[in-house]
Amino acid sequence: MMKFERKDLLGIEDLSRKEIEFILHTARTLNEVSNRAVKKLPTLRGKTVINLFFESSTRTRTSFEIAGKRLSADVINISKSGSSIEKGENLLDTAKNLEAMGPDIIVCRHSSAGVPWVLAKNLKASVINAGDGAHEHPTQALLDIMTVQDAKGKTDGLNISIVGDIAHSRVARSNIYGFLKMGAKVTVVAPYTMMPHGIEKMGVRVSHQLQEGVRDADVIMMLRIQQERLGLAPFSTLREYSQLYGLNLSVLKNCKKDVVIMHPGPVNRGVEIDAQVADGPYSVILTQVTNGVSVRMALLYLLAGGK
Amino acid sequence: MGASKIRRKMKMGTLLITNGTLIDPKNKKNGKWDLLIENGVVKDILKSGSVGAGLKPAHKNFQVIDAKGLVVAPGFVDLHTHLREPGFEYKETIETGTASAAAGGFTSVCCMANTNPVNDQASITQYILKQAKEKGLVNVFPIGAVTKGLEGKELSLMGELKKAGCVAVSDDGKTVRNAQLMRLAMEYARSFDLPVITHAIDPDLAERGVMSEGSMSTSLGLRGIPNEAEDIIIARDIYLAQLTGARLHVAHVATREGVELVAKAKKKGLSITCEVTPHHFTLTDDAVSGYDTNTKMAPPLRSEEDRRALIEGLRDGTIDAIATDHAPHALIDKEVEYDCACFGIVGLETALALSLKLVESKKLKIEDVISLLTWKAASIVGLRKGDLAVGADADVVIFDPNQAWTVQASAFQSKSKNSPFDGMKVKGRVKTTIVSGKIVYTM
Numbered sequence: 001m002m003k004f005e006r007k008d009l010l011g012i013e014d015l016s017r018k019e020i021e022f023i024l025h026t027a028r029t030l031n032e033v034s035n036r037a038v039k040k041l042p043t044l045r046g047k048t049v050i051n052l053f054f055e056s057s058t059r060t061r062t063s064f065e066i067a068g069k070r071l072s073a074d075v076i077n078i079s080k081s082g083s084s085i086e087k088g089e090n091l092l093d094t095a096k097n098l099e100a101m102g103p104d105i106i107v108c109r110h111s112s113a114g115v116p117w118v119l120a121k122n123l124k125a126s127v128i129n130a131g132d133g134a135h136e137h138p139t140q141a142l143l144d145i146m147t148v149q150d151a152k153g154k155t156d157g158l159n160i161s162i163v164g165d166i167a168h169s170r171v172a173r174s175n176i177y178g179f180l181k182m183g184a185k186v187t188v189v190a191p192y193t194m195m196p197h198g199i200e201k202m203g204v205r206v207s208h209q210l211q212e213g214v215r216d217a218d219v220i221m222m223l224r225i226q227q228e229r230l231g232l233a234p235f236s237t238l239r240e241y242s243q244l245y246g247l248n249l250s251v252l253k254n255c256k257k258d259v260v261i262m263h264p265g266p267v268n269r270g271v272e273i274d275a276q277v278a279d280g281p282y283s284v285i286l287t288q289v290t291n292g293v294s295v296r297m298a299l300l301y302l303l304a305g306g307k
Numbered sequence: 308m309g310a311s312k313i314r315r316k317m318k319m320g321t322l323l324i325t326n327g328t329l330i331d332p333k334n335k336k337n338g339k340w341d342l343l344i345e346n347g348v349v350k351d352i353l354k355s356g357s358v359g360a361g362l363k364p365a366h367k368n369f370q371v372i373d374a375k376g377l378v379v380a381p382g383f384v385d386l387h388t389h390l391r392e393p394g395f396e397y398k399e400t401i402e403t404g405t406a407s408a409a410a411g412g413f414t415s416v417c418c419m420a421n422t423n424p425v426n427d428q429a430s431i432t433q434y435i436l437k438q439a440k441e442k443g444l445v446n447v448f449p450i451g452a453v454t455k456g457l458e459g460k461e462l463s464l465m466g467e468l469k470k471a472g473c474v475a476v477s478d479d480g481k482t483v484r485n486a487q488l489m490r491l492a493m494e495y496a497r498s499f500d501l502p503v504i505t506h507a508i509d510p511d512l513a514e515r516g517v518m519s520e521g522s523m524s525t526s527l528g529l530r531g532i533p534n535e536a537e538d539i540i541i542a543r544d545i546y547l548a549q550l551t552g553a554r555l556h557v558a559h560v561a562t563r564e565g566v567e568l569v570a571k572a573k574k575k576g577l578s579i580t581c582e583v584t585p586h587h588f589t590l591t592d593d594a595v596s597g598y599d600t601n602t603k604m605a606p607p608l609r610s611e612e613d614r615r616a617l618i619e620g621l622r623d624g625t626i627d628a629i630a631t632d633h634a635p636h637a638l639i640d641k642e643v644e645y646d647c648a649c650f651g652i653v654g655l656e657t658a659l660a661l662s663l664k665l666v667e668s669k670k671l672k673i674e675d676v677i678s679l680l681t682w683k684a685a686s687i688v689g690l691r692k693g694d695l696a697v698g699a700d701a702d703v704v705i706f707d708p709n710q711a712w713t714v715q716a717s718a719f720q721s722k723s724k725n726s727p728f729d730g731m732k733v734k735g736r737v738k739t740t741i742v743s744g745k746i747v748y749t750m
Contacts, residue, residue: 198522
């Protein structure tokens, strides 16, 4: 059996297909624990996991916490209010202080791209990236790949369409890296204002029109419209965005019959996706959440225990 | 000898620099010449070795420097230095900043106005000059602000700034956003014969941007600054210079189009000059990939295409000077999230070695590099510096163009150590720096 040699899990970009498959294989093995009456393994007893969340999160943080606890790790949550992450804050100082308390794994989320890399370089503890700015969100991509495999039995040759604010989405980037490595074709769909320069160099097809962009899709992944984002809005009104780029039944009518609908959450029903679609038969949104726990258990296990 | 030795208060006397290769491009000298310095000025230029034992020194402290195998050149002139004093002494002081200059072979630096308080009135200029006189190792020429407090709202006191000793005006670090105010600034500055130096980055297009916009910023998830943010302001300011007849100098050109715009303006006969920094002609946005905050600068590192265009601009004369944009920042400004880190790097101590890379790669001749670092830079702000004619100030640098060394940021004379070149193997090292006949740095 393959050994997982990494100290950290920072991004999908530098993972190989083999490693992705190995992580997902481990996740499926651990999945069974979540279906037991007593959902606990002693594997990580005595290990300490710190959830260091500089940016707010419910789903991902809870998912990591549950994953850690199911493996019997001691899980500590540290969250920082947005206001204290300002210029002048010494990131390394924070990291060194945590290090002094001897954690085994630090799970980090930060609104600035690159922070997990800086932590990983400076800490002996393993670092898991739980989302850094608009850069990567590797555990999301892993759980998404797992969910597609569950639904389709494969990833090779599938058409994956990712729709929404690609420019500011770490989910999009990690999924682009991930699905391309897994042999799928990826189309990104957004108005020009939400499409980052040079995205085609990542190997994706670019579309600016929803129906065209999802017509051949086996999987449609809708991204959340962040209404709270700073700066000038990249569209006129939510209503117009919803009319042009929202996934509804009439768009779906012209898609493949067995198309699968995904969303990293939290869902804005009626904005990027209609309730009938989000809660309809093609939606695997809640499977994604369930798989999230398994994937995170697998990573905690591989980084701290499975050596 | 361990650390570099710095002698501040050597008495003036007679100094002979012998056996070296004297390169003084302005006076078209390149060969085996000895330089005789007396009372702080160039006394004579003699055939190498012609000053023999028979020379009777006029002063008791007669000193000879053997520059065998070394280049003897006019001391470098930096158009773009942040000395940080007053206000940011934790990053740099006039004392440490000029020590950094001396270590890099610079004998004159023009210091930018974004201090605290801002150099927008004579009293601040006077303070800077007083500190420079007392603690500075090299000549300091302040640059005043264009607008009060760099706020882009009201004109600074340019008349008194000029009188107090400012050689140009610039809101460097910020762009004058309002075109009408920039027009007035150019007209006002022209009245006092002050060049206006533009820091050309459209603040709206660049808002919250931290690196060049392109496939690298997309892949790193960092917010990009498009090339056009620079090009638009360069174009705007060229048109305003055309309208007002002002002397415009474009700081740190970093884009291909920026170079083209300046070339076109020059062809029209406008009074436009521009500079480039060593980091912009050495690095590209690829350097950002590890999130090292020492790769964060304004303007940002651009593409390979832009970098090549900058070198071409140096070759064809569109770019008039190499300037360092020496921007020291303390660890607490840099050991932070990439988004939060301050813009800029220490530049004075690596400028020569990085510029000499262009000689090694046969892009420029060594005389060209020296011109760009000396008299050409000086003439932009009207300084009578950067050449070694008889009677000129004896500001001299002696360097070994072939000595290989490894950049070690921790050994910088600058108070700050923020450099993306830390650990880089380079060639060309300053051996001795002389200001007005006094040795201010020896390696």
